[in-house]
Amino acid sequence: MSTLSAPTVRRPSPRAEAPTGSRDGARWWLLTAALACAAAAGLHLTAAVQHVPAGEPVVGFFLLVAAAQLGLAGWLTVAARTGLEPGRWLLVLALGGTLALLGLFLVAETTTLLDAYAVPAHGGAAHAHGDGTVLVDPVTGLDFSLGMPNDGGEPVAMAGDPVASAHSAGLLGAATVAAELLAVGTLSALLPGTWRRRAFDALLGLGGLAWLLWSTGVLR
Numbered sequence: 001m002s003t004l005s006a007p008t009v010r011r012p013s014p015r016a017e018a019p020t021g022s023r024d025g026a027r028w029w030l031l032t033a034a035l036a037c038a039a040a041a042g043l044h045l046t047a048a049v050q051h052v053p054a055g056e057p058v059v060g061f062f063l064l065v066a067a068a069q070l071g072l073a074g075w076l077t078v079a080a081r082t083g084l085e086p087g088r089w090l091l092v093l094a095l096g097g098t099l100a101l102l103g104l105f106l107v108a109e110t111t112t113l114l115d116a117y118a119v120p121a122h123g124g125a126a127h128a129h130g131d132g133t134v135l136v137d138p139v140t141g142l143d144f145s146l147g148m149p150n151d152g153g154e155p156v157a158m159a160g161d162p163v164a165s166a167h168s169a170g171l172l173g174a175a176t177v178a179a180e181l182l183a184v185g186t187l188s189a190l191l192p193g194t195w196r197r198r199a200f201d202a203l204l205g206l207g208g209l210a211w212l213l214w215s216t217g218v219l220r
Contacts, residue, residue, distance in 0.1 A: 026190075030080035033186035034073040037094075040179040041069035047172060065101065088192060095187045095199065098180050099206065105177060106210065 048062035072094050079086040108114040188199045 027080045027083075029186055029190050030076050030086065033183060033190060034076035034080065036179050036183035036186060037069045037073035037076065040098075040176060040183060041066040041073060043172060043176040043179060044069065047176070050172070068097070086190065088195060091187050091190055092195070095184060095191075098183050098187065099203075102177065102180055102184070105173065109173065110214070 044062045044066035048059050048066065051058045051062060072090075075090070076086055078084065104114075184203070188196060188203065191199055
């Protein structure tokens with residue numbers, strides 16, 4: 001007497017839950033993410049040049065970020081061309097790093113915590129702050145550009161030059177944020193199904209936290 005065994009039901013793998021659906025779809029997401037990372041890398045190279053007056057640590061930071069983003073863009077392009085999987089942990093690391101950069105930018109533009117690394121206002125750079133900076137004390141005649149502290153309470157840049165505290169991101173900052181937001185969206189879409197849902201939940205939570213900090217005056 002023979003017995004019939006129940007058919008085996010296979011659970012879908014995380015890869016099968018990906019939003020890309022087909023090889024062409026996955027290739028599109030990979031190339032879009034690569035383009036966003038490459039654009040952000042180029043913008044950070046431009047920022048490195050503009051921040052030369054702020055000192056070597058700032059320039060080195062921008063160059064390191066640009067190198068990492070350019071390497072990520074290259075790997076995503078290779079994965080799109082060859083059909084290789086980029087690796088979920090690499091995607092998570094890239095997503096976390098990009099979010100950290102966006103958070104750092106938000107802190108730099110809405111608080112005075114990083115004003116010591118700002119570009120001097122009289123240097124003609126795009127990241128100049130405020131309506132103007134007093135370089136010579138009209139009473140004592142002290143030249144603040146030589147590194148003297150500003151009695152008005154304005155922060156002093158790493159290179160010794162006084163800068164104003166009001167911030168303006170400018171076109172370069174806006175373009176960088178746009179490229180990194182595109183990278184965040186595409187990197188999140190490339191994650192497996194469960195991870196992708198958690199990533200989008202985390203993004204919503206971070207957005208709500210940023211709004212709460214802004215509405216309470218912590219970020220301005």
